[in-house]
Amino acid sequence: MFLKLDMKVSPVSASTSSCVYKPAITAKYPSTKETTNYARICRVVVDVIPDVFRQLLFSWLPVSGLTSVLINQRDQIFNLLNNQQKKIIYPRGGMFQGTTKDFDISLLYILLRNLGNIQPHRKGWGQVPDKADRSLSANIERLRIQRNDAYGHAKSASLSDVDFQARWTDIRQSIEDLQNGGHIKGEVVAAMNNIETMRMDPSTESNFIALVKEMEGEIGDIKDQMTTDRDNVRGEIGDIKDLMTIDRDTVRGEIGDIKDLMTIDRDTVRGEIGDIKDQMTIDRDTVRGRDPKLKALIETTRLTTIDQTSKPEVISTQALEDAKEMIRKNSIVLIKGASGDGKTLMGYQLLKWLMDGDNKDTRPSKDPVQLHSMAKWDKIVKPNTQLAVYIDDISWEIAEELKKREVSIQSTFCGKLNNRSNCLILNVREEIFKSTQLSSCELFKQNIIDLRGKNCITITEKQLMLERYVPEIITFPGGKESEIIKLAPDIGFPQCCRLYRDVPSLQKEGVNFFKQPFHFMETTLKKLPKEHFSALLFLFLNEGSVKKGDLDPKNNESVRQGKA
Incomplete structure (x- = not known):
C-alpha cells in the first residue's frame, strides 16, 4: 500500500464512515505560523495516520481476509461498534462489500485491537503508554491519542511552535518505529518530512482544518x-x-x-x-503554567531519565525500594555512597518512578528537573508545583547552599507524597557529606539511603548486575563469578562492572581486578600519553568540569586558582 500525498493540490477530499469530507469553501481565514502548525498536524491526521492504520490492519489480518474475519468474529466486535460503524460493517440484508477506505481512525483502532491479535502495551489498550514503551500497540495508541488531541484544538485552530514540535515529534517517532519494525511499508516518514516543510497557503490550511473539525462525527459518537x-x-x-x-x-x-x-x-x-x-491532561506544562525555560529543562531531564533507565544493565535493588518508601513518607531522599556505587543511576530511577509510577503506586505524575547548580533554585522551586528536583553529585558549594535553605526545603518538600507535592532527590559522595554541614543537618540525616551501610548492594543483586554487564561471566571456569560477587572493592561494584566490560586490558586481570581495582586503574593510567594524563589531572583539579575560559591559552585565571 502506498501513501498518496500530492503536495501540489490544494483542494482536499477524504471520507470516513461518519461523513464525507468535501473541500472547504475558501473564506477569510487568517493565516499565521500557529494556524500553519495546526494545519500540518491536521494533514497528518487526515491523510497519514488512517493509511498507517489500514496497512497495519492488512498486515495483521489472517490470510482468510477482512470479510471472512468480520463474519467469523461478529459476536466479538458487534457490541463495540457505534450505529454508523455497524451500518458499514454489517449492513442489513448482506455482508460487508466495501474497503478499508470506508473506515475512520476510530473503527480501524477497534478492529486492530480486537481482530489483529496484537499484544496490548504495558498500560493496556485505551491508556496512555509509557514514553519508553515503543511496542507496536503503544505506537498505535499514541497515534490515536494524537488524532483526538488534534480535534481538541479545533476551536482555536492553532498550535504554538513548542506544542507543534512536541506533537510532531511524537507522531513522527511512532510512525518511524512502525516503519523500522517492518509493520508498515512505503516512505511514510519521508511523506511526513514533506508535510513538515511544504508550503501551505490559507486555502490549503482551511481545507485540512475543516476536515479535522468535521471529525466531531467520529469523536462525539454519543451525539451522533x-x-x-x-x-x-x-x-x-x-x-x-x-x-x-x-x-x-x-x-x-x-x-x-x-x-x-x-x-x-x-x-x-x-x-x-x-x-x-x-483535554485536561493534554499538556501538563500549559495547565500548570510552566515558564518556557522550565518546560525546556523538564523535557531535557525527562529524555535523559528515559535514556539512563532504559539501558539493559539497569536493575531494581532493595535500596531503590527503600528510597521510594522514604519519598512516599517524606518526599525527600539523600543517597550517600562512594564513587561508582550507583548513586546517579538510582536518582534517575527515582525520577522515572515519580514520572510514571509502578505496581505499588498510581502514577505520581511529577515533572522531573535536574539542577547542576543552585543558580536556578530560587526561581524554580516553589511549594506544590508537582516537581521532582534532582541534584546529582553534590559539591561542597551546593552542600553549603542546601544547608542555608534548610527551612525553606522543609516547607517546600517535606510531607507525604501526594498529587500536588514536590519531591527532592539528592546524591552525595561520602567524603563530601562528612566534610560539610550536611552531616549535621537533621533534615538530611533522617532521610538517608546509605549505599555503603545498611542499604548496600546484596550478593543476589551483585550477581544479577554482573551478568547484565558481562553476560559471558557465567562461563568463567573455577567458580570465578561467585568469587567476584563476594568481594567489596574500594570503588563501587557497579563501576567495577562497567570498567571491566569497557576496558579490554582489565578483562585480562579477571578476579584480580575486582580485588584491587585502584591498582589496575593506576597501571592503565600510566600507559596513557603524557598529554592525556595532564588532561585528566586538569579535570581532577577542576572537580571534573571545564569552563569556556579554561580553553583560552591567554587565560591564566584557572592556573592561579589551582595554585591558590
Missing part, C-alpha cells in the same frame, strides 16, 4: 447516536410487531442499542467520547 435520523430511530427502538420476527443478531444490534449507548466499550468512552480527561 442520539441524533440519528428518524428512520434509524424507528429501526433501533423497534416496532412491537417486528420484535417477534427479527433475528437474534438484529435484536441485539437494533433494539438493544439503548443498552449499547450506556455500555460502549470503556476504551472507546475514554478515547473518543470521554476526552474530558484527555
